[in-house]
Amino acid sequence: MNKTIIVSNRLPLQIAIEEDKLNVTPSVGGLATGMKSVHADGNGVWVGWSGITDEDLDEDLKPKVNEKIENAKCKAVGLTEADVEDFYLGFSNRTLWPLFHYFLEYTKFETEQWDAYKRVNEKFAEVVLDTIEEGDTVWVHDYQLLLLPQLIKDKRPDVTIGFFLHIPFPSYEIFRTFPWRQELLTGMLGADLIGFHTYDYERHFLSSVKRILRLDVNFNEITYHDRIVKVDSFPMGIDYGKFSNAALVHDNPDTKKSELQKRLDTHLNEGDDQKFILSIDRLDYTKGIPNRLRAFEHFLNTYPQYKEKVRLVMLAVPSRSNVPQYQKLKRETDELVGRINGEFSTVSWTPIWYFYRSLPFENLIDLYTSSDIALITPVRDGMNLVAKEYVATRTKQDGVLILSEMAGAAKEMNEAILINPNSLEDFATALDKALTMPLEEQQSRMKILQKRLKRYDVEKWAEEFFKTLEATNQIQEVAVSKKLNDTEEATIVEQFKNAKNRLVLLDYDGTLVGFKDNPQDAKPDAKLFNLLDKFENQNNTRLCLISGRDKATFEDWYAQKDYDLITDHGVWMREHKEWTPLEILKTEWMANIKPILETFVDRTPGTFIEEKEYSLAWHYRTADPELAQIRTLEINTVLTSMVANNELSVLQGNKVIEIKSSNVNKGRATTQLLRKEDYDFILIMGDDWTDEYMFEAAPELATTIKVGYVKTKAKYQIKGPEEVRQLLEKLTLDA
Ligand SMILES: O=P(O)(O)OC[C@H]1O[C@H](O[C@H]2O[C@H](CO)[C@@H](O)[C@H](O)[C@H]2O)[C@H](O)[C@@H](O)[C@@H]1O
Ligand SMILES: O=c1ccn([C@@H]2O[C@H](COP(=O)(O)OP(=O)(O)O)[C@@H](O)[C@H]2O)c(=O)[nH]1
Numbered sequence: 008m009n010k011t012i013i014v015s016n017r018l019p020l021q022i023a024i025e026e027d028k029l030n031v032t033p034s035v036g037g038l039a040t041g042m043k044s045v046h047a048d049g050n051g052v053w054v055g056w057s058g059i060t061d062e063d064l065d066e067d068l069k070p071k072v073n074e075k076i077e078n079a080k081c082k083a084v085g086l087t088e089a090d091v092e093d094f095y096l097g098f099s100n101r102t103l104w105p106l107f108h109y110f111l112e113y114t115k116f117e118t119e120q121w122d123a124y125k126r127v128n129e130k131f132a133e134v135v136l137d138t139i140e141e142g143d144t145v146w147v148h149d150y151q152l153l154l155l156p157q158l159i160k161d162k163r164p165d166v167t168i169g170f171f172l173h174i175p176f177p178s179y180e181i182f183r184t185f186p187w188r189q190e191l192l193t194g195m196l197g198a199d200l201i202g203f204h205t206y207d208y209e210r211h212f213l214s215s216v217k218r219i220l221r222l223d224v225n226f227n228e229i230t231y232h233d234r235i236v237k238v239d240s241f242p243m244g245i246d247y248g249k250f251s252n253a254a255l256v257h258d259n260p261d262t263k264k265s266e267l268q269k270r271l272d273t274h275l276n277e278g279d280d281q282k283f284i285l286s287i288d289r290l291d292y293t294k295g296i297p298n299r300l301r302a303f304e305h306f307l308n309t310y311p312q313y314k315e316k317v318r319l320v321m322l323a324v325p326s327r328s329n330v331p332q333y334q335k336l337k338r339e340t341d342e343l344v345g346r347i348n349g350e351f352s353t354v355s356w357t358p359i360w361y362f363y364r365s366l367p368f369e370n371l372i373d374l375y376t377s378s379d380i381a382l383i384t385p386v387r388d389g390m391n392l393v394a395k396e397y398v399a400t401r402t403k404q405d406g407v408l409i410l411s412e413m414a415g416a417a418k419e420m421n422e423a424i425l426i427n428p429n430s431l432e433d434f435a436t437a438l439d440k441a442l443t444m445p446l447e448e449q450q451s452r453m454k455i456l457q458k459r460l461k462r463y464d465v466e467k468w469a470e471e472f473f474k475t476l477e478a479t480n481q482i483q484e485v486a487v488s489k490k491l492n493d494t495e496e497a498t499i500v501e502q503f504k505n506a507k508n509r510l511v512l513l514d515y516d517g518t519l520v521g522f523k524d525n526p527q528d529a530k531p532d533a534k535l536f537n538l539l540d541k542f543e544n545q546n547n548t549r550l551c552l553i554s555g556r557d558k559a560t561f562e563d564w565y566a567q568k569d570y571d572l573i574t575d576h577g578v579w580m581r582e583h584k585e586w587t588p589l590e591i592l593k594t595e596w597m598a599n600i601k602p603i604l605e606t607f608v609d610r611t612p613g614t615f616i617e618e619k620e621y622s623l624a625w626h627y628r629t630a631d632p633e634l635a636q637i638r639t640l641e642i643n644t645v646l647t648s649m650v651a652n653n654e655l656s657v658l659q660g661n662k663v664i665e666i667k668s669s670n671v672n673k674g675r676a677t678t679q680l681l682r683k684e685d686y687d688f689i690l691i692m693g694d695d696w697t698d699e700y701m702f703e704a705a706p707e708l709a710t711t712i713k714v715g716y717v718k719t720k721a722k723y724q725i726k727g728p729e730e731v732r733q734l735l736e737k738l739t740l741d742a
């Protein structure tokens with residue numbers, strides 16, 4: 008039976024060795040708590056790190072640890088102390104985490120740690136590849152494993168891979184500062200579906216893909232080599248039933264109260280207007296803890312009537328405490344709590360109750376159900392599940408959630424009081440509003456929130472992700488339906504061999520060579536000359552390069568060669584080194600259109616005009632892709648009337664717009680060429696939209712091949728120039 012392999016840095020259980028005994032605890036943090044129920048229900052295996060380093064695992068302990076891991080349907084990836092230091096505490100949590108959360112000043116770029124990141128991603132790949140059986144699906148999670156999807160895809164292209172990022176994806180302006188930005192993006196693109204919590208993270212990612220990798224993005228689909236990678240947003244939900252049921256049990260008078268609950272009750276019973284304001288987070292600088300404390304102080308000063316009535320119950324869960332920024336935050340938090348408590352405390356009242364520890368589930372429920380207000384105010388947060396858990400436990404639908412706009416969860420929780428966590432004023436007004444909110448209003452807001460969270464719970468979230476992942480498989484099949492397979496290739500080689508008179512018509516850019524920023528740099532290389540020469544020297548074979556390039560450029564490049572050439576999209580033809588025009592064209596229009604294009608160059612950095620004898624081309628390969636898209640629309644509009652009057656047409660090529668006479672195209676040139684002789688083998692290859700004219704003009708017996716996996720009239724598709732050359736090589740060898 009096919010299974011799902013979940014992969015994340017941390018396994019849902021954490022193992023530690025304490026006094027020679029194994030101590031197993033559940034992992035904290037949104038990813039582990041959220042995915043746990045998905046894992047428990049499904050048939051599958053979870054691959055990740057157990058929490059113990061290889062150095063701590065002696066031969067005695069190994070089988071015991073493995074047993075615990077296997078019983079939990081997990082498989083461990085072994086990490087050494089150095090891995091934990093450089094990969095986890097290092098690159099993951101001192102580079103990726105701060106930068107993706109917009110903490111530029113905390114971000115370290117260290118090559119050694121980057122190397123460790125690559126090394127550990129490979130370790131994960133090894134275990135995953137070892138676990139995969141045919142038909143399995145892999146779901147990779149989070150920023151610690153950005154390179155993993157590609158590492159798996161390289162070895163197992165048949166396996167469907169999903170990737171989900173649990174933290175924000177930063178805007179391009181931030182992401183571009185990464186020294187290894189390209190590698191990170193291509194690592195992620197190994198997946199077939201890439202998921203984010205919100206549309207904002209999704210569009211930031213697409214923006215980086217367009218600008219850094221210069222890939223074509225069509226709505227939310229990226230064309231990447233022979234695959235289509237789909238990108239979408241899936242806001243993660245919680246195990247709603249687990250939290251609401253636990254709260255119901257907690258409310259039941261027969262349920263035995265915990266020690267913590269008894270303590271909470273003592274204070275709540277001190278008077279009618281005693282209230283708890285709750286905050287729960289890992290002690291992380293993204294969670295905005297110092298801001299929250301200062302804001303609480305400001306609130307007590309602004310609304311002194313709440314003194315001795317409200318308490319801030321703050322649970323800070325220890326996290327990544329070996330990273331210096333976290334240690335600094337711990338000191339700052341301790342100091343602030345001490346100072347504020349010192350400032351306001353009375354004999355019977357301490358304004359802040361501060362717990363620095365992780366609490367068991369039952370105690371979390373005590374806190375959620377006893378608090379009238381939840382104050383969840385991260386400065387940046389991928390999602391924030393605590394906010395959702397609070398809502399799920401409000402069985403009487405009372406209580407108010409104050410939530411930072413900067414949490415992914417805010418996008419779906421409009422009925423909360425949303426605040427900017429940098430504004431002390433916002434905090435104070437929101438707290439006052441929450442404390443005075445009529446019960447009916449609390450309930451009407453809570454009802455809507457609960458309905459939404461209950462419907463789109465974590466199971467539904469995972470289901471939606473899988474559904475989309477399955478659908479991406481189908482688009483893959485459509486996109487590459489004409490992919491040239493080995494049998495077809497063998498037939499072509501065979502036909503070539505048996506033919507008496509052969510014509511091979513090849514486009515140049517994008518077909519025989521890849522694209523360069525400057526078209527003049529895309530010269531034929533020695534290997535290509537070699538290959539074409541071999542072709543040329545075969546009997547009964549006519550080789551003709553057909554290009555939109557101008558005559559002068561081709562004359563320069565191929566002066567020493569005998570190949571036939573067709574240039575300017577079919578204006579000129581060179582046979583036996585003699586140039587003749589295939590078309591007689593006017594050029595008066597150029598003087599009028601060039602100044603218009605020049606104004607576009609002025610206003611669109613990275614673009615330039617290529618002047619050919621019979622056409623003008625505006626290139627925008629290195630321009631900002633979104634600006635270029637707007638400008639192409641503008642150019643088309645501006646040129647419409649002029650084009651009609653001069654019998655011109657505007658061609659949209661690969662990152663280029665070309666204006667030329669309407670009655671010239673590669674199709675007409677192809678037809679003229681075909682009239683010259685009778686061929687019993689014809690091969691035509693091209694990558695661009697303009698090459699489609701050749702495919703249309705080709706007779707039935709011709710073998711037409713599109714380079715690249717986009718829609719085409721050609722019979723077959725092939726990946727890129729590399730593959731074109733391999734095919735040509737086969738034709739020369741076997742002929
Ligand atoms: O594994 P740790 O270093 O101890 O950190 C705990 C986890 O923190 C992060 O959680 C994120 O995922 C949540 C669920 O999607 C989301 O609500 C939250 O905003 C994120 O910060 C981290 O992404 C995980 O990888 C860590 O395991
Ligand atoms: O003592 C605690 C405190 C919190 N949590 C859980 O930790 C998760 C925190 O997830 P969130 O998305 O809010 O933030 P993250 O820590 O992932 O950044 C929530 O599911 C909490 O229930 C926990 O297991 N033990």
Ligand SMILES: [Mg+2]
Binds near residue numbers: 515
């Ligand atoms: Mg081309």
